[in-house]
Amino acid sequence: xxxxxxxxxxxxxxxxxxxxxxxxxxxxxxxxxxxxxxxxxxxxxxxxxxxxxxxxxxxxxxxxxxxxxxxxxxxxxxxxxxxxxxxxxxxxxxxxxxxxxxxxxxxxxxxxxxxxxxxxxxxxxxxxxxxxxxxxxxxxxxxxxxxxxxxxxxxxxxxxxxxxxxxxxxxxxxxxxxxxxxxxxxxxxxxxxxxxxxxxxxxxxxxxxxxxxxxxxxxxxxxxxxxxxxxxxxxxxxxxxxxxxxxxxxxxxxxxxxxxxxxxxxxxxxxxxxxxxxxxxxxxxxxxxxxxxxxxxxxxxxxxxxxxxxxxxxxxxxxxxxxxxxxxxxxxxxxxxxxxxxxxxxxxxxxxxxxxxxxxxxxxxxxxxxxxxxxxxxxxxxxxxxxxxxxxxxxxxxxxxxxxxxxxxxxxxxxxxxxxxxxxxx
Ligand SMILES: Cc1cc2nc3c(=O)[nH]c(=O)nc-3n(C[C@H](O)[C@H](O)[C@H](O)COP(=O)(O)OP(=O)(O)OC[C@H]3O[C@@H](n4cnc5c(N)ncnc54)[C@H](O)[C@@H]3O)c2cc1C
Numbered sequence: 228x229x230x231x232x233x234x235x236x237x238x239x240x241x242x243x244x245x246x247x248x249x250x251x252x253x254x255x256x257x258x259x260x261x262x263x264x265x266x267x268x269x270x271x272x273x274x275x276x277x278x279x280x281x282x283x284x285x286x287x288x289x290x291x292x293x294x295x296x297x298x299x300x301x302x303x304x305x306x307x308x309x310x311x312x313x314x315x316x317x318x319x320x321x322x323x324x325x326x327x328x329x330x331x332x333x334x335x336x337x338x339x340x341x342x343x344x345x346x347x348x349x350x351x352x353x354x355x356x357x358x359x360x361x362x363x364x365x366x367x368x369x370x371x372x373x374x375x376x377x378x379x380x381x382x383x384x385x386x387x388x389x390x391x392x393x394x395x396x397x398x399x400x401x402x403x404x405x406x407x408x409x410x411x412x413x414x415x416x417x418x419x420x421x422x423x424x425x426x427x428x429x430x431x432x433x434x435x436x437x438x439x440x441x442x443x444x445x446x447x448x449x450x451x452x453x454x455x456x457x458x459x460x461x462x463x464x465x466x467x468x469x470x471x472x473x474x475x476x477x478x479x480x481x482x483x484x485x486x487x488x489x490x491x492x493x494x495x496x497x498x499x500x501x502x503x504x505x506x507x508x509x510x511x512x513x514x515x516x517x518x519x520x521x522x523x524x525x526x527x528x529x530x531x532x533x534x535x536x537x538x539x540x541x542x543x544x545x546x547x548x549x550x551x552x553x554x555x556x557x558x559x560x561x562x563x564x565x566x567x568x569x570x571x572x573x574x575x576x577x578x579x580x581x582x583x584x585x586x587x588x589x590x591x592x593x594x595x596x597x598x599x600x601x602x603x604x605x606x607x608x609x610x611x612x613x614x615x616x617x618x619x620x621x622x623x624x625x626x627x628x629x630x631x632x633x634x635x636x637x638x639x640x641x642x643x644x645x646x647x648x649x650x651x652x653x
Pocket of ligand 1: 239514601625
């Protein structure tokens with residue numbers, strides 16, 4: 228059996244690994260020069276950076292399983308820290324190593340920077356968090372929080388940053404149902420599930436490069452810089468316009484981002500419903516700015532929050548990767564806060580950090596990367612296409628396909644594994 232996978236993001240890589248494990252001949256096509264898609268490493272001026280800081284959670288069980296399958300030890304490659312929102316001098320809220328909801332209840336009891344009224348309101352909300360968020364049917368997180376007495380300080384300091392980080396969608400637009408599901412599987416589950424996992428290696432070495440090595444060892448082929456232009460039927464199989472070998476494949480897994488998938492499917496009438504769903508998607512950006520300070524500059528922790536007026540989060544690459552003085556800042560789902568771009572973005576990121584830490588020397592080097600379509604806008608009533616495309620032998624994978632999770636690495640990996648198993652007839 229020969230199966231083609233189009234797109235070497237984490238969904239396509241997970242699909243290719245799952246197929247190769249089963250002894251299938253896999254050909255993986257990638258339009259770009261490197262694998263990884265929206266979670267990839269970037270080489271800039273002699274440095275290995277990432278296109279964006281990625282945070283995984285202990286609840287990413289499928290991602291962790293796939294990493295192990297290709298020989299990565301998550302315990303070494305990821306720094307595990309308890310979920311916390313720490314904004315120096317303003318807010319300190321940390322989960323405790325206790326079963327839910329006591330993990331956050333204890334955190335609220337000892338929190339600093341939250342008024343007593345906010346702590347009591349949040350503590351009352353916690354034990355019925357999932358029920359409260361989903362009780363009013365499909366609605367936004369903002370609407371649900373207001374209905375549960377969580378607007379004001381708890382929303383601004385706790386729920387808004389968590390929602391923006393998890394769904395890459397602001398609370399005024401975000402789906403309360405999806406947010407409730409994410410909270411249930413992290414904060415509401417075991418202690419380990421809510422832990423944050425911060426990469427200690429480049430995004431390339433975290434999964435894409437080991438996955439390609441695994442593919443090579445199992446007889447698979449990886450064709451970089453090979454964009455596929457269309458999928459077409461060929462007898463009982465499928466062929467790909469742009470495949471230099473012009474092969475007929477028994478099955479195809481289309482694992483590109485949604486907008487590219489819609490273009491590739493345009494010639495297949497059965498795919499019209501999936502294309503119509505994807506055409507309705509809106510997207511949000513994520514901006515990451517790297518600032519190189521002298522070696523002595525460091526954050527009080529590997530990851531800190533920025534509060535409402537700074538960046539959303541700051542990461543200390545010195546603590547994470549042994550790159551002293553290199554700080555990365557992240558702004559999610561707010562195009563207005565990313566303007567103006569370029570050098571102004573680095574100046575803004577530096578000022579935001581100086582407001583938190585006190586006077587800082589000017590960075591000697593900076594680099595900003597904006598991913599305009601980091602993920603789809605995770606809104607109420609959002610239809611997502613099924614993985615069965617409607618065309619025999621053709622399966623869709625990617626973070627945007629049907630899943631209880633928002634646009635995340637875990638949604639992407641799960642979709643890839645599911646599509647591979649479907650293609651194998653399991
Ligand atoms: C800056 C940023 C920060 C993020 N932070 C987090 C985070 O902290 N935690 C988290 O879980 N998630 C995060 N995400 C989301 C996460 O990166 C994505 O959900 C995930 O990487 C999507 O993977 P995918 O395989 O579905 O799609 P993609 O990564 O988009 O992969 C699709 C691949 O298909 C290729 N392709 C496209 N067209 C063609 C074609 N015609 N032929 C061949 N190949 C093609 C593309 O080049 C790409 O490599 C972040 C995303 C960004 C951009």
